[in-house]
Amino acid sequence: MKLPPPFSPDAASNLEQLIASKPTPFLALDLSVIKKRYDELVGGFPDAEIYYAVKANPADEVIELLANSGSSFDIASIQELDKVLKFGVSPERISYGNTIKKASAVKYFFDRGVRLYATDSEADLINLSKNAPGSKVYIRILTDGSEGADWPLSRKFGCNPEMAVELAVMARDLGLIPYGVSFHVGSQQRDIDVWDGAIAKVKVIIDRLKQDYGITISMVNMGGGFPANYLLKTNDFSTYAEEITRFFKEDFGDDAPKLILEPGRSLVGDAGVIVSEVVLISRKSATALERWVYTDVGVFNGLIETLGEAIKYHVSTDKEGEVDEVILAGPTCDSLDIMYEHHKYELPLSLEIGDHIFWYSTGAYTTSYSSIEFNGFPPLEYHVI
Template identity: 45%
Template sequence: MANRPPLPSEGVNDTVTRIRAFLDTYRPPTPCLVVDVDTVVDRYRRLATAFPGSRVQYAVKANPHPAVLRALVAAGAAFDVASPGEIDLCLAAGADPASLSYGNTVKKPSAIAHAHAAGVREYTFDAESDVDNLARYAPGSQVSARVLVQGGPDSVTPFGHKFGCHVDEAVRLLLRAAGKGLDPVGVGFHVGSQQLDPSAWDVAVASAAKVFAATAEHGVNLRRLNVGGGFGISYSDPAPATSVYADAVTAAVRAHFAQPPELVCEPGRAVVAEAGLVRSEVVVVSRKLPTDPHRWVYLDVGRYNGLAETENEAIAYRLDVVGPHSQEDGPVIIAGPTCDGDDVLYQRTPYRLPLSLRPGDVIDILAAGAYTASYSSVAFNGIEPLRTYCISEGRLISGE
């Protein structure tokens, strides 16, 4: 990274202030995640305003906490679901089945049957077997083909080649879907999570437009374009504003479609990340040798109980040391609490923390509402999953 992550106390905002006021009053054990659902709703509304006339489907995988889902249901959001479990969570939170879209292209026939029985009528595929299973277990449903994004800039956490198919295959599968009685409505794609280059959408939209044109030649007229998620938020490095992403997507659609299709987006991180804060405790501070310039700082939260996205140091969270400390700081290597050698969070990223840091001190991990609790393991090393507390107007509304 060109610039080191910010020193403590930089970048603190109103959401963090509200969460800290709750933490000071409630004093839950660490580590824990606190989510301000008012901020979740605010970020959803910002996206809905930036994409007027579009359907904004929250990617449930980012943070499936029931309080988050209930707040988004009340705000009028739709939902991108990836499993029967996520479907059930959304329905329990009061979501209309018609607001759910099954976006995962990897699903068992039993999962499709479960979704269809629950009232889900929109699905995405990228393989022939999935088309056939959808025709059998979700007859008449609306379906979209997911295309593989190639040639664009990489995101911070790219999907590689796991999802999507080539343009020609997408055309073939959509025609097959039509022949089997499904309703082919469109094309979807994803440019990668935490995509910091808005130009990535132009490459993907161009590919989708080719599918629209090719299927139309065979009498199948698509009408919906799902531009996925991937809208970044600012961690240690700044991300473009929501309006910049929206302008880039809109410009790409206008450039590649004579008649703009229905637009769908599926943000997850952009809705919930900035709403959350992980409070952690320093367990050990040590040096491997007295002359070692780097101190090792071990936290009670690591890769397996909330910070999975630190793998390969992809996401460099902003860290804020709580309480008074010396102004003088020094370089650190940050690690988690487990007895796994891979549970080292940051070695290459140049973090610096106060020289006065001691065991028992508290560090807040900012913008940590997405892909933390939902990635947390069940009980690796006997460490429980990351506890989550949700607040609204500064008051606890849901917590363990």
């Protein structure tokens, strides 16, 4: 088979061997794509520090590659921390980026040397002051991540700018270090201008803290949001880098704070292809215009980001010829397990039960979102090609 760019030349032949020897569904990962994306990110933001969002794909091979490449890591749990530490990553290269954390988890991180923590509430700051005394904190603010983002991240995380100022003062008074301000514009963000508004909001907060309270903020964390290659068009990464750098310089000039980025999807998304098998093809009536195509991968074992048809993957098959519209659904006995019903994918009429369907740019948020045993189906396996 022929894999599209950016897969390496050897990836196709390696994938063919996997298809011949491994049961579907599975995710195939091309690590060379991840290294290429990491190098592009470093080149596009040479003054920034990269903290890979482990939740996007926690595979050992991915963590090891990025650790050896010099990446730092954005961690959301004790389990992710342990995975990263086993590859010799120093605690100085780790941030506890989850604003929702138990006291026992904070203590676990602190005892292992982690000194950088996200926060967005008074209760969490008190937790940090008790269990991670003297640590650096960065305050996450609310931004409008619904515009332009295929997978919005608004509402649950962050606080308004006024509270961010209050939390920074509170952190200082509690013996913590008010170190930074962070935001996230939404995952798979296609509207670059959203960064402009978010950076401007951060600038106002930083200026006010300096002028009114004598607090100097040393870091801005822009989170993630850079896109992978799905159906909906995005700008080239170089355009993102150029425009966001311009926004940052326009607001902060030469006296800019340290910049942190937390990419996940943009690093690993395009490195993956899910191989699935057609389980059933049917029509709901003799006159139905659409075929239902059921595959052995679905919402609950790798494709949860198709909920609401939010993320639209490139889909292909080896079969050729005349095509018609299909509804793509998964294998479980849950009516929610439908990937695409309203957005009309077209597949060949020659497609048969047992044929393979390939889902591209599925390296992010597939294995990590996969259920453990819903309907007895095992989690999505992965292999490196």
